[in-house]
Amino acid sequence: MKSQKNKNIYTLAIDTSCDDTAVAILKNDRVLANIVSSQIDIHKEWGGVVPNLAKREHQKMIDGCIALALKRSGLKGISKIDVFAVTHGPGLAPALEVGVAKVKELALENDRPLIAVNHMEGHALSVFLKNKFGKYYSGLKRYSEKHDFPFLALCISGGHTEIVLVEDFGKYKIIGQTLDDAAGEAFDKIARMLGLGYPGGAVISKFAEGKNKNTYALPRPMQHSKDLDFSFSGLKTACLYQTNDLKKQLSEKDFAKIIPDYCASVQEAIIDSLIGKTIKAVKKIQPKMLVTGGGVIANKPLRARLRKEMKSLKIPVYFPASQFCQDNAAMIGLVAYMKYLRKETVEDIPALQRKPSITIEA
Ligand code: KG4
Ligand code: ZN
Secondary structure (H helix, E strand, O other), rough: OOOOOHHHOOOOOOEEOEEEEEEEEEOOEEEEEEEEOOOHHHHHHHHHOOHHHHHHHHHHHHHHHHHHHHHHHHOOOOHHEEEEEEEOOOOOOOHHHHHHHHHHHHHHHOOOEEEEEEEHHHHHHHHHHHHOOOOOOOOOOOOOOOOOOOOEEEEEEEOOEEEEEEEEEEEEEEEEEEEOHHHHHHHHHHHHHOOOOOOHHHHHHHHOOOOOOOOOOOOOOOOOOOOOOOOOOOHHHHHHHHHHHHHHHHOHHHHHHHHHHHHHHHHHHHHHHHHHHHHHHHHHOOOOOOOOOOOHHHHHHHHHHHHEEEEHHHOOOOOOOOHOOOOOOOHHHHHHHHHHOOOOOOHHHHHHOOOOOOOOOO
């Protein structure tokens, strides 16, 4: 018989923090199934995520996603799951509620432990996910608790823009963050302004491909401040004025023609802002490595700049595979596995509540 220490742990994790219904199954830190049901088609009609619509869609999709994850995992039924995990925050309260309620039901019905996970910890550690053969998706060669701490995690999503000092797994300090909009939010709001739809990051970067990023002068707020914080609302306002001016000057057809160069200029301004403070943080902390996570990290020019800058600073940098940049439950399952090994399970399962505003330091 395997000793308790060497026993494989099967985790079923759920994330319903925003507009993706996500369920994953892991064997230890290895992903066996990763299901994401996107609600983009519904929310794009409204130009952004509508919390109560998100809740309704999560309720509709959650059981199907769980069934599909179990099927894809190859496990023979839910009784094989050792641990249930859920994102309890941060996120949209009505959306979080669905995952939390479902996981409580599953843990109690199956008499298994429950782990509550912080969504941002999931993004921060997503480079540590392995495939079913035990290889890191991110290309990470090895990490050892002794040698690779402290490291920095650059987490950039639709709701957060943070530089996190990781002193150990489970020990985090936010050393820089946005004072207003998140970088993903800036992409989304500017895309909406330009009439390009939602979500904006992927659309803007598609338009920007191969275009002239120096065509429009846009601000890079706080680049010269000594702290490690970001600000994107000034860029958003500058874009609003410039867009209004351009619309006054140009016909609808000519405005459409300038969109690609405009997108390239917007993308470059956001990348410059992110890179400037990341370099400052790396020089200050001298971390063993830089890991990245969150939807905006899917951006290829941003990855290229980070690679180039970290190479010159001689700091290894790692990126999650693209399916783990966007919201997913595999990253939640991974954090849950780590917490399970540290025995950080929820004591009073019925009392577990969503925590929409929790930070990674909590
Ligand atoms: O991590 P995520 O899926 O959800 C949150 O936790 O917020 O991030 C979503 C954000 C959106 O703002 C979206 O516009 C942005 O990620 N995004 C991108 C790209 N793909 C998604 N931003 C820039 N470039 C992309 N390729
Ligand atoms: Zn996220």
